Amino acid sequence: xxxxxxxxxxxxxxxxxxxxxxxxxxxxxxxxxxxxxxxxxxxxxxxxxxxxxxxxxxxxxxxxxxxxxxxxxxxxxxxxxxxxxxxxxxxxxxxxxxxxxxxxxxxxxxxxxxxxxxxxxxxxxxxxxxxxxxxxxxxxxxxxxxxxxxxxxxxxxxxxxxxxxxxxxxxxxxxxxxxxxxxxxxxxxxxxxxxxxxxxxxxxxxxxxxxxxxxxxxxxxxxxxxxxxxxxxxxxxxxxxxxxxxxxxxxxxxxxxxxxxxxxxxxxxxxxxxxxxxxxxxxxxxxxxxxxxxxxxxxxxxxxxxxxxxxxxxxxxxxxxxxx
Amino acid sequence: xxxxxxxxxxxxxxxxxxxxxxxxxxxxxxxxxxxxxxxxxxxxxxxxxxxxxxxxxxxxxxxxxxxxxxxxxxxxxxxxxxxxxxxxxxxxxxxxxxxxxxxxxxxxxxxxxxxxxxxxxxxxxxxxxxxxxxxxxxxxxxxxxxxxxxxxxxxxxxxxxxxxxxxxxxxxxxxxxxxxxxxxxxxxxxxxxxxxxxxxxxxxxxxxxxxxxxxxxxxxxxxxxxxxxxxxxxxxxxxxxxxxxxxxxxxxxxxxxxxxxxxxxxxxxxxxxxxxxxxxxxxxxxxxxxxxxxxxxxxxxxxxxxxxxxxxxxxxxxxxxxxx
Numbered sequence: 001x002x003x004x005x006x007x008x009x010x011x012x013x014x015x016x017x018x019x020x021x022x023x024x025x026x027x028x029x030x031x032x033x034x035x036x037x038x039x040x041x042x043x044x045x046x047x048x049x050x051x052x053x054x055x056x057x058x059x060x061x062x063x064x065x066x067x068x069x070x071x072x073x074x075x076x077x078x079x080x081x082x083x084x085x086x087x088x089x090x091x092x093x094x095x096x097x098x099x100x101x102x103x104x105x106x107x108x109x110x111x112x113x114x115x116x117x118x119x120x121x122x123x124x125x126x127x128x129x130x131x132x133x134x135x136x137x138x139x140x141x142x143x144x145x146x147x148x149x150x151x152x153x154x155x156x157x158x159x160x161x162x163x164x165x166x167x168x169x170x171x172x173x174x175x176x177x178x179x180x181x182x183x184x185x186x187x188x189x190x191x192x193x194x195x196x197x198x199x200x201x202x203x204x205x206x207x208x209x210x211x212x213x214x215x216x217x218x219x220x221x222x223x224x225x226x227x228x229x230x231x232x233x234x235x236x237x238x239x240x241x242x243x244x245x246x247x248x249x250x251x252x253x254x255x256x257x258x259x260x261x262x263x264x265x266x267x268x269x270x271x272x273x274x275x276x277x278x279x280x281x282x283x284x285x286x287x288x289x290x291x292x293x294x295x296x297x298x299x300x301x302x303x304x305x306x307x308x309x310x311x312x313x314x315x316x317x318x319x320x321x322x323x324x
Numbered sequence: 325x326x327x328x329x330x331x332x333x334x335x336x337x338x339x340x341x342x343x344x345x346x347x348x349x350x351x352x353x354x355x356x357x358x359x360x361x362x363x364x365x366x367x368x369x370x371x372x373x374x375x376x377x378x379x380x381x382x383x384x385x386x387x388x389x390x391x392x393x394x395x396x397x398x399x400x401x402x403x404x405x406x407x408x409x410x411x412x413x414x415x416x417x418x419x420x421x422x423x424x425x426x427x428x429x430x431x432x433x434x435x436x437x438x439x440x441x442x443x444x445x446x447x448x449x450x451x452x453x454x455x456x457x458x459x460x461x462x463x464x465x466x467x468x469x470x471x472x473x474x475x476x477x478x479x480x481x482x483x484x485x486x487x488x489x490x491x492x493x494x495x496x497x498x499x500x501x502x503x504x505x506x507x508x509x510x511x512x513x514x515x516x517x518x519x520x521x522x523x524x525x526x527x528x529x530x531x532x533x534x535x536x537x538x539x540x541x542x543x544x545x546x547x548x549x550x551x552x553x554x555x556x557x558x559x560x561x562x563x564x565x566x567x568x569x570x571x572x573x574x575x576x577x578x579x580x581x582x583x584x585x586x587x588x589x590x591x592x593x594x595x596x597x598x599x600x601x602x603x604x605x606x607x608x609x610x611x612x613x614x615x616x617x618x619x620x621x622x623x624x625x626x627x628x629x630x631x632x633x634x635x636x637x638x639x640x641x642x643x644x645x646x647x648x
C-alpha cells in the first residue's frame with residue numbers, strides 16, 4: 001500500500017477555560033488516500049469541525065493541540081515551520097464552509113476574490129489570472145462565467161456562492177479539499193447539484209475530499225469511507241457500505257435507527273435517550289455509556305481504546321454483532 | 325364527512341419590494357391561489373424549497389398577517405367576517421412552533437413564565453391553577469416540572485424545542501402549525517421530538533400543519549402532502565401515494581434529490597438531479613413556473629399556466645399539463 005495522502009494520529013485539541021482545559025477532540029486518527037472521499041460524521045459538539053480546523057491551523061489562540069503524527073503528502077506538518085505550513089494552505093489543502101455567503105467578502109466581486117487566491121499562490125500574470133478565474137467558475141458549473149466574475153456575493157444565490165467558494169478552493173489544484181457541511185444551508189435540489197459537482201471534481205482532478213457533515217443521507221450518497229465521531233472521540237471508522245449494513249458501535253447503530261428514513265412510516269422512532277454530553281460534563285469511562293443499550297459495568301469505569309476492527313477502527317468494549 | 329378544521333380558498337399574498345436603492349417598486353407574489361383543507365386529527369405537510377411560499381402560508385394561517393385575497397375558515401368560521409372577540413378565540417385555536425427554539429423563546433424569562441403568559445392573557449385561571457397546568461404540561465412534553473425555574477439558555481436544544489411545543493399547547497389548540505420544528509436539531513434529538521409530536525397529536529386530538537423541506541421527516545409524520553413551487557401548489561394528496569408515485573415532475577425531482585441513508589440505493593439514483601436554480605419570485609417565467617427546469621416542458625407549458633386538476637381516482641391534485 002502506498003503512503004496515505006493525509007495521516008493523522010492521536011490528534012487532541014483542548015480549549016483553555018476557567019475550569020482547566022476542556023478537550024474538544026481526543027485521540028482522533030485519520031488516514032486519507034489520494035483521490036478518496038472520506039466523510040467525518042457526527043452531531044453538534046462532536047468535534048468534527050474543530051479537528052479539521054486544527055489540521056488547517058485555523059484554531060484561535062485559546063486552543064492548544066497536539067498530535068503524535070500529522071503528515072501530508074509525505075511532509076511532516078509537525079516539523080514544518082509556520083511560514084512553510086501557511087504556504088501549503090489554500091494551495092495543497094483547501095477548505096470550504098457551511099455558509100458560503102458568510103465566507104465570501106461582501107465588498108469585492110467574486111472574480112477579484114478568486115484572482116486574489118491565484119496571486120498569492122501562483123506566478124500568473126494578471127491577464128492569465130483573469131482567464132483562469134473564468135475557467136474555474138465554468139469548471140464549478142456557473143453559467144455566463146465571464147459576466148459573473150464581476151458579480152458581488154449578494155447578487156448571487158446561496159448555491160452559486162457555494163460554487164464560487166468551490167472555484168476558489170480548487171484554484172491551485174489542491175491535493176485535498178476539506179468541505180465543512182458544504183450543503184447544509186442549501187435546498188435539496190441545489191444540495192444534489194453541489195454534491196454531484198464535488199464528486200465530479202474528485203474524479204476529474206484526482207484530489208481527495210474530506211467531507212464533514214451531520215447528514216447520514218449525504219454520507220451514504222457521497223462518501224467511500226466514514227468516520228463517526230461522538231463527543232470529541234472517534235467511535236467507529238470503516239467503509240461506507242459496511243458501516244450502514246452492519247454498524248459495530250452501538251452509537252452508530254442507534255444513530256442509523258433514529259433516522260426517519262430507515263424507520264417504518266408513522267411508527268415510533270427508536271430515538272437515543274438523553275443528549276450529547278457537553279464539553280464540560282463528559283462522563284467517565286466510555287463517553288456514550290449513559291445512553292448506550294449495550295452498556296456493562298466496565299464501560300462505566302474504563303475508557304475503551306480505539307482499536308483495529310476488521311477493515312476499520314472501533315472504540316467499544318461490547319460492539320454490536322458479537323454476543324457477550 | 326365533518327367540516328374540516330381548516331379550509332383555505334384561493335389564498336394570495338403579495339408584497340411590495342423596493343428594487344435597489346433607486347429601483348422601481350415591484351410586486352412579489354409570494355402565494356398564489358392556495359386552496360386546501362385540513363381534516364380534524366390529521367397531519368398535512370407543506371413541502372418546498374426556500375422562497376416557495378411555505379412560511380408566508382403559515383403566517384396567513386396563524387393570522388399573523390391577513391391574506392391579500394382569498395378566504396380562510398377555521399372550524400367553519402370565516403376569519404374575514406369575524407368580530408374581534410371571535411378572532412381572539414380563534415387565535416387560541418391555532419398555535420405555532422418555530423424552527424429554532426433558541427430564537428423563539430425569550431432568553432430573559434424563565435420557562436415557567438414563558439408557559440404562563442398565554443394563560444395570563446387568555447384565561448381567568450388563578451395563580452395556583454396556572455402553576456398546576458404548567459407542571460402538568462411540562463410532564464406531557466417529557467420534561468421535569470422542576471425545569472420551570474430555568475432560563476432557556478440552561479436547556480439543551482431538544483429541551484428548548486419541548487418548551488416551545490408546551491407553550492403552543494397551553495391553550496389546548498385544535499391546530500398546531502410547526503414550521504421546520506426539527507431541522508435545527510441533531511439526529512438523535514430529532515427522533516425524540518418527532519415521537520413527541522406524534523404522541524401529543526394522538527393525546528390532544530391535534531390537527532397538524534407541518535412545514536418541512538426534509539422529505540424523510542415528512543414521510544414519517546404526514547398523512548397528506550402539499551408540494552409548493554414558487555408560490556403555487558403543484559401537487560397535493562395522500563403522503564404515501566405522492567412519495568411512492570409522484571406525478572408532478574418537480575415532486576419527482578424533490579424526491580430524487582433527497583439523500584437516502586442507504587449507500588446501495590443512494591448510488592443508483594445519483595444522476596437523477598435537476599439542473600438550474602429556482603427563478604426569482606420577483607420575475608417568475610410565463611406559463612408553468614417550473615418549465616425552465618422541467619424535463620417534460622413543451623410549447624404549451626411556456627404559455628399556459630397549468631391548473632390543479634384531478635388525474636386519477638384518488639384525492640390527488642396535480643398542476644401539470646403532462647401529468648396523467
